[in-house]
Amino acid sequence: MNALARAPIFNTPFAWLIRRELWENRYLWLAPLVLVLAILAAALFGWVFFGHAALHLDGEELEHMHNMTVDQIVPFVSVGLATLALPFLAIAILGTQLFYALDTLYGDRRDRSILFYKSLPVSDTATVLSKLAVATVGVLVITFVASLLTQILIAALTSIELYRYPVLLAALWSPRVWGGVIVLMAYMVVALSLWYLPVVGVWLLISARANRAPFMWMLLLVLGLPIAEGIGLRTHHVLDLIGRRLYFVAPLDVHELGAALHRGAQGVPDAHAPVVSNVIAPAQYLANPELWIGLVAAAILIALTIWLRKSAEASS
């Protein structure tokens, strides 16, 4: 173990519970790494065969932007790069959480290792919370790092195309661009994680309860319930509820973002550049009652999951 791993904060029983989850589920950090490499490979493929390294930049747009100053371009690049990552972040977080949270508690019962873990002085509450922490904070950090890495690689490849536009090149690699990207992406990752917390709660509850095939239970819930409601009641409340929760809610001022990116694309050098603080809309995000309803639901679901884990025995 290195010096960092020996630090007191990494030597608490809870930290060891987290570590064992990362040991067991290596795909949590391997999958995003593979995704980054795949994106890089696709970009290289595009460069070699189609002459575009990464982003296809329109010549007219480039000329427009080249007439702007670095200071004017920086915010556009910053917001553009970060928002470009939003779907990637949402899909990566939802996908990883789905596979991890659905299997983790069920897996302990399936291979009977639950008896080993329960033979140690670790409470069921700590065990469930460690799995929740991995599904939220762990996935969040890993996704953030993977996204940032992808952004840097794409920017590096894009730089090859920008060699004729020194102003744009300087803007792309400005520390202010990357400061903005980091702030915006960190905000989006945290906001998305809180939004998805009840979803993780449902997956964990299924994982704690299912005697077999938790994935089938998930499908039954996500597909079967809306279909049954549609056929039986001719309504679609469940589908709406699932749709609103799973479709990534952009915690951003969408109107301002759209207008700002449009101005950027038109090369309008006015005073309304999309600074990161304008696009981030925490008040709008926090004022959404569905966020708070979701968090309360998540707390109830986690409490139920802990209760089920306490009474759980090996499945065979």
Add this chain to the structure above:
Amino acid sequence: MDTLITARGLSKRFGPTVALDHVSFALAPGRIVGLIGPNGAGKTTALKAVLGLTGFDGELSVLGLDPRTQRDRLMEQVCFIADVAVLPRWASVSQLIDFVAGVHPRFRRDRCEEFLAKSAVRREARVRQLSKGMITQLHLALVMAIDARLLVLDEPTLGLDILARKQFYDSLLNDYMDAERTIFVTTHQVEEIEHILTDLIFINQGRIVLDLPMEQVAERYAQLVTGPDQVNRARELKPLNERQLLGRSVFLYEDADAKALAPLGEVRQPSVADLFVAKLQPGGAA
């Protein structure tokens, strides 16, 4: 007398099936107690109750704690080996050692390393790559490195060959057991552990049918092996059980007068297996 475990009126049902039916027993420190019973007798349910792994009705105190609500605290002083299959198969040996050292305040890494050094278990190997015997050695090494007061074993040598089974119990006695520690064990292979037991509990259909220290087993039970000429006199002494063996009759007596038995044939102490059969099948194959 100090007790480690006190159970009073322990009951547990699985639907219509009664797993434990008002079971009461007590375990003192420094003892090796065998809980013996046929399949479905309630052995594993009793052990799971002691470990806080299942709910139950009745009173149960383990090291002064309630296993239902204080399992995590209890496990600081209690170790448990269910059977060889419960160690996580994805983990490497060194990861398991690191993990247990990280979460268990009474784990001594040096003791674990010392024990493993005597075995063929490699640190970098994953559990899934080890043989059943090696997995048992690894689990035992992890458990023996914990300074615990109670060790609970549920069929710990299931599926092991005879060498590995012997090695397991030898290690347990030589490297683990002392006057302060207690072992509570269930197994089907009674003959393997009877020489190490200090106390015997028989359980059948959720009820305790025998609960005695081994020295009292010798005092209270006797086995008579006799020829056909003494059979009628032997039966008059009201044996618990009778069976035939190679043309001779074998009787098992409870609280019998040794002087009355001696003239009838060879009198000896019954094995735990013989006593088990006699208590669970009174009368036997006459």
